[in-house]
Amino acid sequence: DVQLLESGGSLIHPGxxxxxxxxxxxxxxxTNARGWVRQAPGKGLEWVSVVSGSGDTTHYADSVKGRFTxxxxxxxxxxxxxxxxxxxxxxxxxxxVKAPGYYDASAYYYPRYFDxxxxxxxxxxxx
Amino acid sequence: xxxxxxxxxVSGSPGQxxxxxxxxxxxxxxxxxxVSWYQQHPGKAPTLMIYDVSDRPSGVSYRFSxxxxxxxxxxxxxxxxxxxxxxxxxxxxxxxxxxxxxxxGTKVTVL
Numbered sequence: 556d557v558q559l560l561e562s563g564g565s566l567i568h569p570g571x572x573x574x575x576x577x578x579x580x581x582x583x584x585x586t587n588a589r590g591w592v593r594q595a596p597g598k599g600l601e602w603v604s605v606v607s608g609s610g611d612t613t614h615y616a617d618s619v620k621g622r623f624t625x626x627x628x629x630x631x632x633x634x635x636x637x638x639x640x641x642x643x644x645x646x647x648x649x650x651x652v653k654a655p656g657y658y659d660a661s662a663y664y665y666p667r668y669f670d671x672x673x674x675x676x677x678x679x680x681x682x
Numbered sequence: 683x684x685x686x687x688x689x690x691x692v693s694g695s696p697g698q699x700x701x702x703x704x705x706x707x708x709x710x711x712x713x714x715x716x717v718s719w720y721q722q723h724p725g726k727a728p729t730l731m732i733y734d735v736s737d738r739p740s741g742v743s744y745r746f747s748x749x750x751x752x753x754x755x756x757x758x759x760x761x762x763x764x765x766x767x768x769x770x771x772x773x774x775x776x777x778x779x780x781x782x783x784x785x786x787g788t789k790v791t792v793l
Contacts, residue, residue, distance in 0.1 A: 601784065602782045617780070655733075665781060668716065668773070
């Protein structure tokens with residue numbers, strides 16, 4: 556089975572920056588798309604960002620576009636989420652996920668579902 | 683784009699069957715066969731239960747089944763067991779720039 560282990564969550568002031576990491580124990584790291592899904596305390600799930608298996612396609616939810624950046628280090632089997640200009644509404648548990656997708660006529664990747672989840676990393680944005 | 687609409691709660695007795703609905707629009711549930719369902723126990727990460735409307739991942743009980751009609755998807759749990767008590771979220775790809783949306787979540791209680 557795939558295992559995903561997140562780290563990096565902490566208490567941060569509004570306007571601050573934080574980087575989450577996710578170590579993936581899977582041989583096919585560069586084959587599978589991955590991403591981040593978050594859940595505010597007591598609330599529902601919200602998709603945040605995904606990157607295709609090839610790494611050439613990234614997508615972001617409107618709520619984080621321009622502030623968050625997804626990236627990966629294939630040599631370390633690690634996925635990252637760089638979060639800048641953090642707001643109180645970004646407070647949530649952030650889950651690293653494996654994100655099988657589908658491809659349009661231009662071979663552009665889109666997320667389809669999330670079949671493996673990490674245990675989550677709590678980010679609290681508060682003064 | 684709004685979240686998909688689910689009932690806040692559904693309950694049933696052990697052994698019974700229950701169905702959770704998930705209502706969207708022609709831009710998401712009605713426009714894609716990429717509807718999935720997740721189970722979340724308190725304090726735990728979600729687990730994928732159904733993908734592509736009605737497919738079950740390896741290891742998921744046959745008691746869980748999914749379907750779709752028009753803009754509404756459904757998750758049926760048959761032979762309800764105490765361990766099924768959890769929150770269930772539906773989700774769908776979309777044909778808009780939003781790309782992906784989750785449902786509001788349904789708390790299942792086993793009486």
